């Protein structure tokens with residue numbers, strides 16, 4: 001039996017809302033729960049690429065997007081976690097900002113410029129249960145490719161007006177680009193980096209999400225914990241650097257919820 005590959009764009013029109021943290025940790029926990037996972041790094045910081053220790057790769061996502069004949073398999077590398085190549089967790093690396101900006105500009109005039117990722121993924125997606133795309137906050141041809149290729153969307157958000165606006169704006173953009181209504185979009189809003197002590201923000205955020213997206217808000221909350229910054233410095237998922245810590249359970253829980261949402 002073939003199951004459908006779930007292609008998730010991790011997005012928000014705001015920086016620093018934990019897109020990369022979500023991509024890396026969710027991808028790792030999904031792979032730990034037996035799923036075959038591919039991560040695509042569309043972020044100009046190359047952050048996911050760093051987490052998986054693939055910054056020195058020969059090929060990157062641009063090689064595929066610019067060239068129909070490029071075999072995208074050549075740009076897929078096993079993630080390196082805790083010093084070991086992962087069997088079920090792979091990455092197509094990104095490059096640093098200037099290279100990604102140039103790629104975006106090069107793509108503007110190309111035919112089928114916003115479908116190219118989808119067309120490439122059609123050739124390899126059957127190897128994976130999940131494909132996660134880490135994105136930038138801004139609009140770009142790369143971002144368009146992510147929106148067009150995704151079968152669903154994950155929006156991490158803090159309980160702040162800016163961050164929630166970032167979700168609203170991206171949702172509108174997806175409706176425009178895909179020419180569909182909000183209720184036709186498969187998406188999950190994930191409260192992330194939430195402080196338990198900021199009571200006002202907590203009340204505001206919970207009220208906003210439960211009234212605005214009662215059916216699309218994750219049951220799992222990713223609480224604010226300093227170990228996430230520590231893990232980021234070590235370029236590892238939290239459950240690798242801080243096994244046994246309460247925060248190591250957050251993304252395991254989210255992964256279980258995501259799998260159950262099939």
Ligand SMILES: Nc1ncnc2c1ncn2[C@@H]1O[C@H](COP(=O)(O)OP(=O)(O)O)[C@@H](O)[C@H]1O
Pocket residue numbers: 014015016017018019020021022047192193194222223224225226228229230232
């Ligand atoms: N649950 C959390 N608690 C505390 N800090 C977090 C948490 N999740 C992420 N962070 C930190 O917040 C910062 C922004 O996260 P990042 O994933 O890079 O955001 P984005 O990719 O959206 O720009 C990083 O320094 C990261 O380590």
Ligand SMILES: [Mg+2]
Pocket residue numbers: 019020021043045047135
């Ligand atoms: Mg990022």
